[in-house]
Structure formats: C-alpha cells, structure tokens
Amino acid sequence: MDRRSLNRALLARQMLLRRHAMAPIEAIEHLVGMQSQAPNPPHIGLWSRLDGFGFDDLAAPMTDRRVLRIVLMRGTLHLVSARDALMLRPLTQPILDNHLRSPRGAGLTGVPAAAAYARKILEERPRSDKELREILAEHRPDADPADLVWAVRLSLPLAQVPPRGIWGASGLARHTTLETWLEGVEVPEPSVDEMVLRYLKAFGPASVQDVQQWSGLTRLGEVVERNRPGLRVFRDEEGRTLYDLPDAPRPGPDVPAPVRFVPDFDNLLLSHADRTRIIGEEHRRRVFTVNGIIRATYLVDGFVHGMWKIEKARGAATLRISPFAPVPGPERDALAEEGARLLAAAHPDATSRAVEFEPPAP
Structure with a gap:
C-alpha cells in the first residue's frame, strides 16, 4: 500500500472522510479513546467527525459517568x-510502572503505603493535587509531597471528575479512584488482543511498531502473531509489514478528502511510528514541540497542511490559519467556510467571528 492509500484508510477509520451520524460515546469507543491532555480538544475532534455534534453534548455523559478522563495509552490523559x-486501565499499568522505575522514583520509599493511604483519602471525596500534597505532607513529613503525589498518580487508577473536561466549565482538576467513580459498573475482562484489534479498526493498516507507538506498550508482536490468521497482511512502500482487519475500509488513493480541522493532541497524529501517512517529517517538527505540546492542525487533501488556533479578545473570536505552503483557492474557500462553522459552534456567544489566513511559514 502506498502512502496515499494508507492516508485514505486512516481518514476513513478516523471518520474524517465524511461526518458520521453517531452518538459521541460510540465515536469515542470506536476511536479507542481520544487524547485529552487539555480539556477542550476532544470536543473539536468530535465536531470534525460527527454530524450534528454540539459542544455541550459531552456534558451529560461526563456528568452521569458514562464518559471520563483517565491516564491510559502512552501514560497520557484520555477521554474514554x-x-x-x-x-484499558489494567493493560496500560506497565507504562506507569516504568515511570515509577525512572530516576525520579528510584529514591522514593514507602510508595505502596502512601498509595494505600491516598486511596482512602481520594475515596472519601475527589481531591486536587494541591489538597493531596497537603494531606500527604502531614502523613509523610520525611518525603517530598510533590514526589509522593506523582507516585500515587502512577500507582492508582484515578478518574478526573467533572466539571473538568466539560466545554466552558472551569475549576481545578480533581481525582478519585476509578473503582469509586464507576462503582456498580460491570468490569470487563482486560484483553490485550481486543485492544490491538480495535486499534487496527481505528488506525490500520499498521505495523507492530505502530501499535506499540499508540499504546506505549512493548512486546505486542506476539499478540499480532497470535491473531495473524484472522488478519490481512500488506507491505508499505518501505517494505514494512502491515496488518489489518479483513473487512476494514480501505478507500482508493484518489478518493476525495475534505478539509478538516484537527485539534491539539489528536491521536490522528500520534498513533503510528511512521507518521508520513498523515504528516510530512519536515512539518512534524513544527507541530510537535520540545515541551510536549502537539499543536492543532488542518488537513488539505488528507494531509497536514498547516496549523490553526482560536483567539478570543473582548468578546471577538478569531480563527487564525497558519499554512506551511500556499493554499489553493478552492481549499482556501473550504477552510474559510469550515472555520466559520467551527467558530459558530465553539463560540456561539462571540460578539464577532472571523477566519484569518497568515502568510505561509518560511
């Protein structure tokens, strides 16, 4: 499969070739979660993928605990x-265990006891990191409370509770244990095989290295090999072996791809070892910053063509588009129209809204 064929397959799986009539929770499950290092990006990601999605549509499922934010793949915060x-939480614990074995964790003692104590505190009611630091400082005056909170967050499955994560809401991030937040919910059997196959459904065709990049886990080759009899096998232009579900969509390379706005931290850009199916290496260095920020991008003909951001000042909302290269006239018009719709959906109360193009970056 050539690069354009892989691009169109990825866009089809990611619901970016057309908007889908699907409930948000169904889309979130299809995508195997949405990275949510910041609270707002998943709303924009769903708006770009779903027909009729409103930015308030996640409030109810988050409040009634059908959807939540928790650390999972790659040790990063996800909306699932x-x-x-x-x-997924038990399957991704090895990632966090590796962090605990890092130099920062090497000098910490009594982490299991501190985690057990913190569990009791967090199950009483959700707490912020500041509150937990103060409590642990009294419990363990011999240890750095910031390091203890760090270790506790790696040791315990913690759910971040609303209103954090709801569009337009504010407030500190507060956590309780996953078991407390979802008390009474039937616990499914953790299955790494199911996780890998669902990854292929949402991101394939993909190599073993791609699955490991997305998940943060290692030694997944044996999982893929175990499931190989039920998979289709391809090769990319570099000769890498790619695996896929037999009936997954693989549109032709010439299928039209509409312009789309992709939010910060979107898994579309993060879930392959070789990301050239969606972004050129020369552009990746602009989008992925040294301090871990993944900037918002837009797609032209299915590939990252530049970055964008929304600025608000004195009630006015402006979407600024920063191209990497000149935007052809039809696509420029389409971006302006799509951008105007995004501003109207995200900031309906703005006193004015405008889409502005900056000169292509040198």
Whole structure:
C-alpha cells in the first residue's frame, strides 16, 4: 500500500472522510479513546467527525459517568467510555510502572503505603493535587509531597471528575479512584488482543511498531502473531509489514478528502511510528514541540497542511490559519467556510467571528 492509500484508510477509520451520524460515546469507543491532555480538544475532534455534534453534548455523559478522563495509552490523559476505562486501565499499568522505575522514583520509599493511604483519602471525596500534597505532607513529613503525589498518580487508577473536561466549565482538576467513580459498573475482562484489534479498526493498516507507538506498550508482536490468521497482511512502500482487519475500509488513493480541522493532541497524529501517512517529517517538527505540546492542525487533501488556533479578545473570536505552503483557492474557500462553522459552534456567544489566513511559514 502506498502512502496515499494508507492516508485514505486512516481518514476513513478516523471518520474524517465524511461526518458520521453517531452518538459521541460510540465515536469515542470506536476511536479507542481520544487524547485529552487539555480539556477542550476532544470536543473539536468530535465536531470534525460527527454530524450534528454540539459542544455541550459531552456534558451529560461526563456528568452521569458514562464518559471520563483517565491516564491510559502512552501514560497520557484520555477521554474514554466507562467500559474502556475499566478494560484499558489494567493493560496500560506497565507504562506507569516504568515511570515509577525512572530516576525520579528510584529514591522514593514507602510508595505502596502512601498509595494505600491516598486511596482512602481520594475515596472519601475527589481531591486536587494541591489538597493531596497537603494531606500527604502531614502523613509523610520525611518525603517530598510533590514526589509522593506523582507516585500515587502512577500507582492508582484515578478518574478526573467533572466539571473538568466539560466545554466552558472551569475549576481545578480533581481525582478519585476509578473503582469509586464507576462503582456498580460491570468490569470487563482486560484483553490485550481486543485492544490491538480495535486499534487496527481505528488506525490500520499498521505495523507492530505502530501499535506499540499508540499504546506505549512493548512486546505486542506476539499478540499480532497470535491473531495473524484472522488478519490481512500488506507491505508499505518501505517494505514494512502491515496488518489489518479483513473487512476494514480501505478507500482508493484518489478518493476525495475534505478539509478538516484537527485539534491539539489528536491521536490522528500520534498513533503510528511512521507518521508520513498523515504528516510530512519536515512539518512534524513544527507541530510537535520540545515541551510536549502537539499543536492543532488542518488537513488539505488528507494531509497536514498547516496549523490553526482560536483567539478570543473582548468578546471577538478569531480563527487564525497558519499554512506551511500556499493554499489553493478552492481549499482556501473550504477552510474559510469550515472555520466559520467551527467558530459558530465553539463560540456561539462571540460578539464577532472571523477566519484569518497568515502568510505561509518560511
């Protein structure tokens, strides 16, 4: 499969070739979660993928605990369904265990006891990191409370509770244990095989290295090999072996791809070892910053063509588009129209809204 064929397959799986009539929770499960290092990006990601999505549509499922934010793949915060939180969290614990074995964790003692104490505190009611630091400082005056909170967050499955994560809401991030937040919800059997196959459904065709890049886990080759009899096998232009579900969509390379706005931290850009199916290496260095920020991008003909951001000042909302190269006239018009719709959906109360193009970056 050539690069354009892989691009169109990825866009089809990611619901970016057309908007889908699907409930948000269904889309979140199909995508195997949405990276949510910041609270707002998943709303924009769903708006770009779903027909009729409103930015208030996540408030109810988050408040009634059908959807939540929790650390999962790659040790990063994700927005997932309750079922996936319970299924994926045990599978991704090895990632956090590796962090605990890092130099920062090497000098810490008594972490299991501190985690057990913190569990009791967090199950009483959700707490912020500041509150937990103060409590642990009294419990363990011999240790750095910031390091203890760090170790506790790596040791315990913690759910971040609303209103954090709801569009337009504010407030500190507060956490309780996953078991407390989802008390009474049936716990599914953790299955690394199911996780890998669902990854292929949402991101394939893909190599073993791609699956490991997305998940943060290692030694997944044996999982792929175990499931190989039920998979289709391809090769990319570099000769790498790619695996896929037999009936997954693989549109032709010439299928039209509409312009789309992709939010910060979107898994579209993060879930392959070789990301050239969606972004050129020369552009990746602009989008992926040294301090871990993944900037918002837009797609032209299915590939990252530049970056964008929304600025608000004195009630006015402006979407600024920063191209990497000149935008052809039809695509420029389409971006302006799509950008105007995004501003109207994200900031309906703005006193004015405008889409502005900056000169292509040198």
